[in-house]
Amino acid sequence: MAYQQGLYPLIKKQNLAKNIYDFTLLCPEIAKEALAGQFVHIKADGFLLRRPISICGINRQKGTLRIVFEIRGQGTEQIAGINEGELVDMIAPLGKGFTLLAKDKKAIVVGGGIGVPPMLEVASHYRENAAAIIGFRNAAAVILDKDFEKNWNKVILCTDDGSAGQKGFVTQALKSRLEAENADIIYACGPALMLKSIIDLANEYHIKCEVSLEERMACGVGACLGCACKTVKNGEEFFAHVCKDGPVFESKEVIL
Ligand SMILES: Cc1cc2nc3c(=O)[nH]c(=O)nc-3n(C[C@H](O)[C@H](O)[C@H](O)COP(=O)(O)OP(=O)(O)OC[C@H]3O[C@@H](n4cnc5c(N)ncnc54)[C@H](O)[C@@H]3O)c2cc1C
Ligand code: FES
Structure with missing residues (x-):
């Protein structure tokens, strides 16, 4: 495009x-x-x-x-x-955006810190069929929770210190959610460690998962090699451009 x-x-x-x-x-x-x-x-x-x-x-x-x-x-x-x-x-x-399924499918969006903003638009597609699990350091750092509510999303707010919402990491909340209810797709953006745990959970529960990666960028349009990241497709490893092939990748392609 x-x-x-x-x-x-x-x-x-x-x-x-x-x-x-x-x-x-x-x-x-x-x-x-x-x-x-x-x-x-x-x-x-x-x-x-x-x-x-x-x-x-x-x-x-x-x-x-x-x-x-x-x-x-x-x-x-x-x-x-x-x-x-x-x-x-x-x-x-x-860049390449998220794959959107039919609006009546069940989605879970997971955002950590400044990884929360890209989750809002994807969650708005699914309205009441999306659960938004959003995590922050503390109450003062919480953003966009009301915007997800305006989307009719079910909001599960987590803070590291328990000063707002439930105490703990988004990954714990995701596991509880998956135990309680199935989902058709998980979308995630946040720190690499968080993404790694989410990908592990998606694999464990056999759910399609897409993650948005961050890499330092130069041109932003695939013309340099500023944003190369290692990925795997059909069992073969290769370098992809986060700016052009991503920032959204199928979780099975990502090596973190
Ligand atoms: C595809 C993509 C989407 C992004 N979306 C958002 C967003 O919605 N909201 C938001 O706040 N930020 C987002 N970022 C991160 C944002 O681009 C960086 O914070 C910004 O470029 C830093 O520029 P600076 O000049 O302020 O800081 P710099 O002086 O360049 O760096 C300051 C610090 O930030 C780190 N940093 C710089 N660039 C990145 C990066 N790309 N990823 C991780 N750490 C970085 C540096 O290592 C350094 O520690 C996104 C990055 C990418 C690649
Ligand atoms: S930033 Fe130049 S190829 Fe991605």
């Missing part, structure tokens, strides 16, 4: 938690084509390389995209400084 590059107005900006920003961008031609799980590549002033951010929400009627990101370094700090009404230099939509 073709991607576009342009300057798009930031029409809404919110601060969701410490160092976490929520941007709504007006970009009708991108919103029309974008899929859950794809990402945008944003130029930060003064930096050569763009910064990849997952698509958190798509509103095709209003022609908007939503992204939610955390300030990690100077690039994201610069992007977080863009104000409502200003223009964002963006290339999108990029």
Whole structure:
């Protein structure tokens, strides 16, 4: 699918938690084509390389995209400084998104920390047929829980210290959920260790699973080797581009 590059107005900006920003961008031609799980590549002033951010929400009627990101370094700090009404230099939509099954299938989306935002759009597809298991360090770091509820998703909120929702990791909550109810597909995004445990559970319960990977990126369109990651297909190992072949991969292809 073709991607576009342009300057798009930031029409809404919110601060969701410490160092976490929520941007709504007006970009009708991108919103029309974008899929859950794809990402945008944003130029930060003064930096050569763009910064990849997952698509958190798509509103095709209003022609908007939503992204939610955390300030990690100077690039994201610069992007977080863009104000409502200003223009964002963006290339999108990029990468391969999630496979969506029929809306009446049962899905579980699992997000850890800043891996939660890409789960919102995929969960919205399944509405009450999706359970969203979202995990954070503590209550102050919780984001988007109300947005999943607005989607009619069943929300299972976990925090490491128990200061909001249930105490413990998303993987424990996922195991309990799978014991109680079957699912047709699991989608996940978060730290590598979390993804590894989720893939193990998906294998144990024989459920299709897709994960969104993060890798440092340069071009974002498959033209360099900046984002290579080891994958396996038909028993053979090979290097894939996270930006073009992913960021979403079938869990059986991933080597973590
Ligand atoms: C496909 C994809 C989707 C992403 N989606 C989101 C999102 O929705 N929300 C969000 O907050 N972040 C997301 N990220 C991570 C985001 O791109 C990085 O945090 C950002 O590029 C860091 O830039 P910086 O200049 O602020 O920090 P830098 O100065 O470049 O780095 C600061 C710290 O962040 C680490 N870092 C930098 N890039 C990455 C990366 N790609 N993955 C993991 N660690 C990194 C560095 O190792 C360093 O420790 C995504 C990354 C990818 C590849
Ligand atoms: S970032 Fe250049 S190939 Fe992926």
